[in-house]
Amino acid sequence: MKGILLFLVLITGVALTGYVSGVDKSVSSDDSVRLATKTVISNLNVAWEITWGPDNWIWFTEQGGSLSKVNPETGERKILLHIPEVYRYRSLGLLGMAVHPDPKKPYVFLDYTYKNGTSILSKLVRYTYTADTLINPVILLNDIPGATGHNGSRVTIAPDGKVMMSTGDAVKGANAQNSGSINGKILRINIDGTIPADNPFPGSPVWSLGHRNAQGLAFGRKGILFSSEHGDAVEDELNVIKKGANYGWPFVEGFCDTEKEQAFCKTTEVTVPVKSWTPVIAPAGIAYYNSSTIPGWRNSLLLVTLKTQSLRVLKLNEAGNEVLSEKTYLDHEFGRLRGVCVSPAGDVYVSTSNRDWNPGEGYPKKEDDRIIKIFPAKAGSTIVTQKKTVKPVLLPGAVIYNNYCTSCHKSDGKGIAGIFPPLKGTSQVLGDKNTLIHIMLKGLSGPITVKGQKYNQEMPAFNFLSNKDISLVASYIRTQFGNKASTVSEAEVSKVRAAKK
Incomplete structure (x- = not known):
């Protein structure tokens, strides 16, 4: 049953506010490992997507149109590409990115917004990387209708090598239920832009429909695809994405539990989320964590949020398709968080999103935007902790x-x-x-x-x-x-x- 949850969210676990020698500050405990944070690079123009690159550097997009990489140890930055065509406005710009995991296929897939006259559009482009540059752009999807919001734009590579991309409804809810529109969808295409023969709608890139604005895509164990999705005023969602499934928007938010939603669900098979949030948290990037480096996070989805400015650790069941528990970290420590990735060593990196469409509440700060490393504190490091601050009781x-x-x-x-x-x-x-x-x-x-x-x-x-x-x-x-x-x-x-x- 939908309803307001009147409570103040507290950090789960042992919060440590202070610093570890040689790093920015400690962040929290996962009940087994003390963790620390360190700024890798700062003064960015909103690092919308971050991913671990084939050269063991962090590759990241900036909304202003640049694709760069940064050495996670030294902070050295190299710009790989700048796209002048990118239209940067509020939450628009150079957004999603995926690097193909097969070194024999040195491809980078970029999604960005551009303008044709007064129309806002998106496109997905494949580049080939060589040394420290990207060449040979190939347009895979073009003229995707866009808007000043609800553009989705997360990109990932499936275990079978297909390209998966989320699109928002472009602020037109009817798009999401229209199988003839590619808005409000999860799309699936081959790396050359052709349509896979086994897609659910012949000749169409549509893999699933009924999405409002999915801003996170990640594969967990056993090839399970998750998406994080913005609701309206209620029911932000975490979904397991299935072939041909309908996720209900704009007629269903979250679960089929209101009179109008139940009426729609009687005539249409709707796949409900594995988890939802009311009040909304504005979920953004997600990544699967299965390293022993932070044991308490193993077999979890890492979810970063914009509105609640936090990192959520969503513990999964053994089958990898249900959320067993949720813990909250970085609660309002760095502002809005947009992207997240995991290194082969099990360290976690998040990017802030404080210079985008909705600054305020003390942001952006002088060093924004940043990429921040979360890692186990070294043995013998001096950790200075402060007493937990008690939040005031509000009316x-x-x-x-x-x-x-x-x-x-x-x-x-x-x-x-x-x-x-x-x-x-x-x-x-x-x-x-x-x-x-x-x-x-x-x-x-x-x-x-x-x-x-x-x-x-x-x-x-x-x-x-x-x-x-x-x-x-x-x-x-x-x-x-x-x-x-x-x-x-x-x-x-x-x-x-x-x-x-």
């Missing part, structure tokens, strides 16, 4: 606001000029209560003007919240940030909800 309205509103409107209610409207002193917040309640229940889509500035607002509907929760958060924003308006009662929310039906 219920503040908890709801933090879970659903802070990532856009920020903790001070100021939003981001031209992107997310402020909540302080605005007519939409301080004016007629029924208008505010209606906006919260129905959401907004399209241009609005706030304090004389235009915003192209895409706000999800929060009608899944109870009348009590709506009244609490509405009252919070009407009485905080310098606002001094009257509170909203449950009865007032109930009346608007009833009229809306």
Whole structure:
């Protein structure tokens, strides 16, 4: 049953805040190994994808259009390619990348956004690497409809050598259920761009459908493909991707547990997630971890998140298809995290994403963006720890606001000029209560003007919240940030909800 989870998330495990000699700081314990973090490289233009390269360097894309590699030990950087065609705006740019694991096939697959007139599009291009450069670009997929968000764009190589790629619905939910559209899908193609004969839809690259915005793809044990996917206001998902399966969007978020969802699931076979998150966490890159270097993480999926700014370790069952437990690390240590990869030695690397579409809350910092190494602290290192800080107990309205509103409107209610409207002193917040309640229940889509500035607002509907929760958060924003308006009662929310039906 969908509903709000009113709690403050605490780090699981023993949190160590301080530093290890010779590195940045300690991060946490996996209950068997003390771990440390170290910045490998900084001042990047959002390292969207990171992967372990064939030369034992970390290869990474930057949204600005550059593909580079960095020596994980020395921090030396070499730029391999710059693509002038890349269109960089907010979350757009040079995004997904996969390096073919077979050294006899020295291919790199890159996905990026570009513009044709006023249209935003994406393409998947295969390059051949030689020495320290990439040559011979071959377009595999072209003119994929894009948007200012929901572009998916994660790329990986399957055990059978096929290329797998996620596409978002391009902010048009109907695309996801349309098998004739390649938006809102997981795609599967040969390395030359042709369509595999065993794809579920003949002549189509579509492998699965019904996706909103999958930003993580990784193979676990036994060739099981996982994807991490952004929900709307609820039900971020971790899915096991199956041939020809339908994952429900836009008619199903997470599980088939509401009246409307159950009606759709009676007529359409929907594959539900192996795990979901409400409130949403904005899941990004994922990687499979099966090294003995960090024993407690063995046979786990490593998931990095944007909204909750954390690394999640999702322990899998022996079959590798179910999540048994979840632990949270790097809780708000480095800001938004976008990419993750694992070295052959079992060290973990994550990349930050603080200079993209939604800065704020103290980010970006001077050294952003960064690639950070997580590794076992050496024996004898001096670890300085501090007492755990106790998070303040928040008002219920503040908890709801933090879970659903802070990532856009920020903790001070100021939003981001031209992107997310402020909540302080605005007519939409301080004016007629029924208008505010209606906006919260129905959401907004399209241009609005706030304090004389235009915003192209895409706000999800929060009608899944109870009348009590709506009244609490509405009252919070009407009485905080310098606002001094009257509170909203449950009865007032109930009346608007009833009229809306």
